[in-house]
Amino acid sequence: MKKIFLLIGLLVAGFALHGQGKEAYTKAMSKALTQMSTVKTIEDRQAVASQFERIAAKVDEEWLPSYYVALNYINMSYMAEGISTKDKYTTKAQEFIDKAIALEPNNAEVVALQGFNYMTQLAADPNSRGQMMSGKAMQQFSMAVRIAPENPRANMLLGQMQLGMAQFFGSPTDQPCAKVKQTIPAFEAEEANVTLEPNWGKAMAEGIIKQCGQ
Template structure:
């Protein structure tokens, strides 16, 4: 009987500890996501990326901190003008994407979206020289993301952006992008995040592109 009671006590204590840890994690992530939403410059984005990295180092079984750290570096890369600086921050993003690939991610399509985003920005450094390599990487990642989850609106948003910013002589431009833009908007209309911390970005970007279709 004493052994049974001791076992029950241990189980209850373990449950309480886990619940406390989850609460602490959710609180830290929620606060840092709010900071990400307010970050406007490289310095603030770097600070947020550092916070996500610290959470990731503390909560090694959680994948979202690594995801958002990678996303932060993609956002920092977008603010760079020099190709070498863009690549530097994309390298940092890919380091976190590599960590993600080693974790148990319940929505792996989001990893493919990050990969596609990195490839798209690699192309932006030098489209003529990089299209062959990173264009196929982009298309492969988008195709895989859609295969895993056909309802992920971020996959359609990145595709719309890629077409929109591709020169017309190479099959891009606003007119060609409009069907992709409309599809992305429809996907967002039906999109429901799996939990409050799950990725939900992209609607502002695609709505901005939609102005060219009116």
């Protein structure tokens, strides 16, 4: 009898502890995500990135913390000045993308983020990286869309690259513009039902659509 009690007790304790861990993880993630939605400066971004880094260090079986660390460093690269500083952030982002890929190699979000990081490296020095990096980014975005045809981020990023190409070659921009426009309802649906999963991108999509209007 005692043994049964003991077993039940240990099991309960175990679940409770596990549940506690999960709950703490969710709480920490939600807090960091809330903070992420308010960032303005590069310092704010760094603080949020650090927050996710702390979570990633503790909960190394989840891909989302690493995903968000990388996403924040990518954003910081756009905010930073100078190629070498920009590169410092994309290098850091790549470190965490690698971690996310190791956990979720076939996740469209991760694949699209890898493409986003290539695109960011390209943006730092378009003259010399344009040729090589545009191909690499394009490949990742196409792969992400193949995995998840409805994913709004993958479609938006792919659409943006195609739009850039079309503008460069002076060919019609209707197709890529339509592609980006189509993502808006999906972004809105995500915003209505917030989870820990990525839901960023609507503002960026709207920015691209504005470009299309011109």
